[in-house]
Amino acid sequence: MEERYNPTTIECKWQKYWSDNNVDVTVKDPARQKFYCLEMFPYPSGKIHMGHIRNYVIGDVITRYKRMRGMSVLHPMGWDAFGLPAENAAILNNVHPRQWTLSNIAAMKSQIASIGCSYDWSRELTTCLPEYYKWNQWFFIQMYNRGLAYRKKSFVNWCNACGTVLANEQVIDDKCWRCDDVVVQKELEQWFFRITAYAEELLRGCDTLSGWPEHVVTMQRNWIGKSTGAEVLFAVDGSAETIKIFTTRPDTLFGATFVCLAPLHPLADTLTADKTALKQIIDAYGKDDEKLGLFTGSYAINPVNNESIPIYIANFVLMDYGTGAIMSVPAHDQRDFDFARKYNLPIRQVIVAPDTQPGTDLTAAYEDKGTMHNSGEFSDLDSEEAKALITQSLATRGLGKAVTNYKLRDWGISRQRFWGTPIPIVYCDTCGIVPVNQDKLPVILPEDVVLTGTGVSPLADVEGFVNTTCPKCGAGARRETDTMDTFVDSSWYFIRFCSRGDEPPLKQDNIAYFMPVDQYIGGVEHAVLHLLYSRFFTRVLRDIKVVRFDEPFQRLLTQGMVCKETWKCPTDGWLFPEQVRDGRCLLCDSEVVRGRTEKMSKSKKNVVTPDELTAKYGADTARVFSLFAAPPEKDIEWSDQGVEGSYRFLNRLWGLIYNNLDCINVTSTVAKGKIFRKTHQTIKKVTTSIEKDYHFNTAIAALMELLNELSAFRAATDEDRAAIGMALRSLILLLAPFAPHLCEELWAVVGEKPSVFNHPWPQWDELATKEEEIELVIQVDGKLRAKQMISADLPDDDKKEIALGNAKVQEHLRGKNIKNILVVRGRLVNIATSGDSIA
RNA sequence: GCGAGAGUGGCGGAACUGGCAGACGCGCUGGACUUAGGAUCCAGUGGGGAAACCCGUAGGGGUUCAACUCCCCUCCCUCGCACCA
Missing domain, CATH: 3.10.20.590 (Ubiquitin-like (UB roll))
Structure with a gap:
C-alpha cells in the first residue's frame, strides 16, 4: 500500500477494471428484486457541467447501494440527440448535425466515465439513429390509426430565433423555453397528439404519484387545469346568432349585466361595425396592462330572465379557453367589476355573504359562496346548490349544459426543422393523408441537406425525400417535411432501456421485469414538459398493449441546482474568482462586490468545470463534496474550501487504514467496546439516511464521525485491534457508493477480492448500538x-x-x-x- | 394576487414521533511539528457575563412539564401559476 492517497492512479485502475469485468452490466435475475434507477438523459451539447455531475452521482450512489443490497439494478444512460443546437452548429461551422452530435457524444461519454458512474453501456441509446427513431414513427402511426394523432390548421406558437413552432408547454412567459426569444402567433397546418383525450386520467393519476415531490404534482394538476361549470347560450337580440359562454358560476347568472367576446371570436367581426376600433382591441389582446372593451352595439338575451344586456369585445377574454365568450357578473367577479366601473355598466348583487344584508355600494366583487338573491325562483337558496339547479333548468330548455373544461391543449408536435424524426406521412392527391406502411419504417432522414435556418422545413427542398409514391394507390405523392418535437423521443426512452441494444426494443418480458422506473432523477425544469408527455405516452402504450401499467415513474427526485458565489466589478462586470484579490479587481483595481450565490453559468463567470476538479482532486472528492454539501433536493453552494474538506476526509481515511494495517486480520470473539458500538451505530445511521430520503449529507457526516473516533482511538489489546479491523471494513463498505474508486482500492488493500460492490451491505445489530x-x-x-x-x-x-x-x-x-x-x-x-x- | 416551500452560529448545513439546539464540514483562534507552512496533527469555537447565570432557531402571541418542531398573526426570501371566467 502506498503511503499517500493518489486518486489519479486509483481511479484509472478501477474504471478499467469495472469496464473489463462488466461489473456494471445489468444482471436480469427474476429470482432477485429489481430496481430501475434512471437519471434524465442529457442533450449531447459536448460538455458535461456540474449540474449533470450532481444528477448522475446521486443516481450512481443509489445504484451502487441497491446493488450491494442484492438487487438486480438497471442503470442505463443514453443521448437525447435530436434537436436544434446541432442544426445551428451545422449552419455555423459547416459540419453535418449527425457528425457534430456523435462527436459530442463521444466526448461526453469519456467525461461521464471519468466520474466513475456505473452505467450499463450495453443499453446505450442515441435518439437520432434510425433504429431508435423508427419507433417514434411506429408509435405515431399507431396513434394516427386510433385518432390520437391528427392534423389541423391553427394558430401556433412560433419562435423566430429557432425558426419553428413550440408546444404550449414550451412557451414560458411568452418566450421560447430554449432560446428566450419572444414567441409570436402564426397560423399553420400542424400535427397534434390528442393528449386532451387523457386529461382526466392524467389528472386522476396525479393522486397516485405519492413518490413525487408534491410541488411537481401540483404543477401537473395546474397545467391540466380542470374546472367544472356550464355552457350557456345567449341569443343575440334581433338576430339568429347565439353566443355560447362558459362559466364556473352558473349561480351568478342573474347578476350578468353584459357579455364579453374574445377579439378573435367569430361573432366579434360580425357584430362590430367599427373595424378600426376592433383592430385596436385585437392588438391589445393578451396584453396584461389594462382591460379594454368595445361595445358592439348589439345585445344578448340572458336565458334566465330574458333581460337584454350589452355585448362587448374585451381584450382580456381568451379565445382558446372555454368558448371564447363569457358572461360578466361584476358583483361577483373582480375582473368584471373593474370592467363595469370603467365602462359604467350596472353591478347587480345576486349572492349575499352569510349573515349579511345585500349592500348597495360594493367596493369590490364578492367572489365567495353565499345565499341567492334577486334570482327569481332560486332566491334564498344556497349558492352552491343553485349551481346545479340553474344548470339543470337551462338544460331542460336546451339553453345550457354542465361542462368540464381543461386548460390542457393538444400537443403540437410538428417542427419545421431538419434534425428530428421524420413524420411518417405521405400526401396523395387522390387518397389524401396516408401513413407510411409499417414495414417501410423507418423513414430515413436524408443525409444531403442544405441548412439555411430560414424557417422553412429544410426537408422540403430535398427532392429525393419529398417525392415518393402513395402507399395506398401507388401514384406519385409527397412526404410530410416537418419533423417531430424531440420530446417525443424522450417520452419512451425509459422503456427502450429495458432491453439491451442487441435485443428488440419493445421486448415484453424485459419491460415487464424492469418497468416502472423505481427512482427517476432530474431537474425540476421538466416538471410539466417531459414528465407530462411521458405519462401520456405511457398510457397510449398501455392502450396499444406495449406496456401494462399507467405510471412510468414510481419515485421522482428533483435535484437542486449547483450554485456558486459571483463577483462583480463596477467597471469590468462579472469576474472570475481568480480575478479578485483582497476584494479588488485585478484588471482595474476597483473594489469588487460579492454578488448573490447563483446557478453556475458562463455569463456570471462562476463556473467550476468537472475536468479541472477531477484533475486536481479526483472524481471521488468531487462526488463526496457534491453529496455532502446539501441534501439532493436542495440547491448546493459550491465552495472550493468545502471541496478541500472532502479531499482531506478521503486522505485521512487513507492514512487511517495505512496506519492500522496490522489490525485488519486480527480476530476476536469479544464483540464489545466503544469502537464496536460506534461501528454499528454508523451502519444504522448511514443505512437509514439513504433509505429514508436519500439524505447522503448526513450519511457522510456519520462516516466522518466514525473516522474521527477511530483516529482518536489507541488500541491496547487484540480485542481493540479486532474492533478496529471490523470498523475499517465497515467504513470501506459504507463509503463505497459515495467514493467508489477509493473504496474499491481499499477493499483490495484489506485483502478482499474485488469488486467491493459484489459484497453485501453491512448489517447492524440493534443491541450492539445501545450505549x-x-x-x-x-x-x-x-x-x-x-x-x-x-x-x-x-x-x-x-x-x-x-x-x-x-x-x-x-x-x-x-x-x-x-x-x-x-x-x-x-x-x-x-x-x-x-x-x-x-x- | 393565488398556491407551494423555506427562514437555525461568521458560512454550508444537523436535530427521530414535541424531549440536551448547533451533529458533520468550512472558516476562525491558540498550540505542536517544521528552514518554511496556504501541508499535517492537537485543542477551542452561538452571543453576553469574572462567575452564578441569562439570552438565543425571521418577529409577535398561544398550547405544553417541555416548542426549531404544533396552532394563530406579521415580515422576508425562493419557486410555480397568473386575466383560465
Missing part, C-alpha cells in the same frame, strides 16, 4: 440544569432519584414544590415545580 452508559439530562421546569453519567439500564424510578439527588438540581429546587417528574426516553428527566414557596 452502556448514558448522560442523563436533568431539567427543572424544562430548563437544562445538570448532566450526569449513569448506567443505561437503570429503571426510571432510579433515574428520578438520581436527578433529585443531584446537587445542582437541589439548588434549583430550593423553595419550590415539586409537581411532577417525567422521564423521557430513558435519557432525560424533567422536574416540574409549581413555583410556590414551601415556606
Whole structure:
C-alpha cells in the first residue's frame, strides 16, 4: 500500500477494471428484486457541467447501494440527440448535425466515465439513429390509426430565433423555453397528439404519484387545469346568432349585466361595425396592462330572465379557453367589476355573504359562496346548490349544459426543422393523408441537406425525400417535411432501456421485469414538459398493449441546482474568482462586490468545470463534496474550501487504514467496546439516511464521525485491534457508493477480492448500538440544569432519584414544590415545580 | 394576487414521533511539528457575563412539564401559476 492517497492512479485502475469485468452490466435475475434507477438523459451539447455531475452521482450512489443490497439494478444512460443546437452548429461551422452530435457524444461519454458512474453501456441509446427513431414513427402511426394523432390548421406558437413552432408547454412567459426569444402567433397546418383525450386520467393519476415531490404534482394538476361549470347560450337580440359562454358560476347568472367576446371570436367581426376600433382591441389582446372593451352595439338575451344586456369585445377574454365568450357578473367577479366601473355598466348583487344584508355600494366583487338573491325562483337558496339547479333548468330548455373544461391543449408536435424524426406521412392527391406502411419504417432522414435556418422545413427542398409514391394507390405523392418535437423521443426512452441494444426494443418480458422506473432523477425544469408527455405516452402504450401499467415513474427526485458565489466589478462586470484579490479587481483595481450565490453559468463567470476538479482532486472528492454539501433536493453552494474538506476526509481515511494495517486480520470473539458500538451505530445511521430520503449529507457526516473516533482511538489489546479491523471494513463498505474508486482500492488493500460492490451491505445489530452508559439530562421546569453519567439500564424510578439527588438540581429546587417528574426516553428527566414557596 | 416551500452560529448545513439546539464540514483562534507552512496533527469555537447565570432557531402571541418542531398573526426570501371566467 502506498503511503499517500493518489486518486489519479486509483481511479484509472478501477474504471478499467469495472469496464473489463462488466461489473456494471445489468444482471436480469427474476429470482432477485429489481430496481430501475434512471437519471434524465442529457442533450449531447459536448460538455458535461456540474449540474449533470450532481444528477448522475446521486443516481450512481443509489445504484451502487441497491446493488450491494442484492438487487438486480438497471442503470442505463443514453443521448437525447435530436434537436436544434446541432442544426445551428451545422449552419455555423459547416459540419453535418449527425457528425457534430456523435462527436459530442463521444466526448461526453469519456467525461461521464471519468466520474466513475456505473452505467450499463450495453443499453446505450442515441435518439437520432434510425433504429431508435423508427419507433417514434411506429408509435405515431399507431396513434394516427386510433385518432390520437391528427392534423389541423391553427394558430401556433412560433419562435423566430429557432425558426419553428413550440408546444404550449414550451412557451414560458411568452418566450421560447430554449432560446428566450419572444414567441409570436402564426397560423399553420400542424400535427397534434390528442393528449386532451387523457386529461382526466392524467389528472386522476396525479393522486397516485405519492413518490413525487408534491410541488411537481401540483404543477401537473395546474397545467391540466380542470374546472367544472356550464355552457350557456345567449341569443343575440334581433338576430339568429347565439353566443355560447362558459362559466364556473352558473349561480351568478342573474347578476350578468353584459357579455364579453374574445377579439378573435367569430361573432366579434360580425357584430362590430367599427373595424378600426376592433383592430385596436385585437392588438391589445393578451396584453396584461389594462382591460379594454368595445361595445358592439348589439345585445344578448340572458336565458334566465330574458333581460337584454350589452355585448362587448374585451381584450382580456381568451379565445382558446372555454368558448371564447363569457358572461360578466361584476358583483361577483373582480375582473368584471373593474370592467363595469370603467365602462359604467350596472353591478347587480345576486349572492349575499352569510349573515349579511345585500349592500348597495360594493367596493369590490364578492367572489365567495353565499345565499341567492334577486334570482327569481332560486332566491334564498344556497349558492352552491343553485349551481346545479340553474344548470339543470337551462338544460331542460336546451339553453345550457354542465361542462368540464381543461386548460390542457393538444400537443403540437410538428417542427419545421431538419434534425428530428421524420413524420411518417405521405400526401396523395387522390387518397389524401396516408401513413407510411409499417414495414417501410423507418423513414430515413436524408443525409444531403442544405441548412439555411430560414424557417422553412429544410426537408422540403430535398427532392429525393419529398417525392415518393402513395402507399395506398401507388401514384406519385409527397412526404410530410416537418419533423417531430424531440420530446417525443424522450417520452419512451425509459422503456427502450429495458432491453439491451442487441435485443428488440419493445421486448415484453424485459419491460415487464424492469418497468416502472423505481427512482427517476432530474431537474425540476421538466416538471410539466417531459414528465407530462411521458405519462401520456405511457398510457397510449398501455392502450396499444406495449406496456401494462399507467405510471412510468414510481419515485421522482428533483435535484437542486449547483450554485456558486459571483463577483462583480463596477467597471469590468462579472469576474472570475481568480480575478479578485483582497476584494479588488485585478484588471482595474476597483473594489469588487460579492454578488448573490447563483446557478453556475458562463455569463456570471462562476463556473467550476468537472475536468479541472477531477484533475486536481479526483472524481471521488468531487462526488463526496457534491453529496455532502446539501441534501439532493436542495440547491448546493459550491465552495472550493468545502471541496478541500472532502479531499482531506478521503486522505485521512487513507492514512487511517495505512496506519492500522496490522489490525485488519486480527480476530476476536469479544464483540464489545466503544469502537464496536460506534461501528454499528454508523451502519444504522448511514443505512437509514439513504433509505429514508436519500439524505447522503448526513450519511457522510456519520462516516466522518466514525473516522474521527477511530483516529482518536489507541488500541491496547487484540480485542481493540479486532474492533478496529471490523470498523475499517465497515467504513470501506459504507463509503463505497459515495467514493467508489477509493473504496474499491481499499477493499483490495484489506485483502478482499474485488469488486467491493459484489459484497453485501453491512448489517447492524440493534443491541450492539445501545450505549452502556448514558448522560442523563436533568431539567427543572424544562430548563437544562445538570448532566450526569449513569448506567443505561437503570429503571426510571432510579433515574428520578438520581436527578433529585443531584446537587445542582437541589439548588434549583430550593423553595419550590415539586409537581411532577417525567422521564423521557430513558435519557432525560424533567422536574416540574409549581413555583410556590414551601415556606 | 393565488398556491407551494423555506427562514437555525461568521458560512454550508444537523436535530427521530414535541424531549440536551448547533451533529458533520468550512472558516476562525491558540498550540505542536517544521528552514518554511496556504501541508499535517492537537485543542477551542452561538452571543453576553469574572462567575452564578441569562439570552438565543425571521418577529409577535398561544398550547405544553417541555416548542426549531404544533396552532394563530406579521415580515422576508425562493419557486410555480397568473386575466383560465
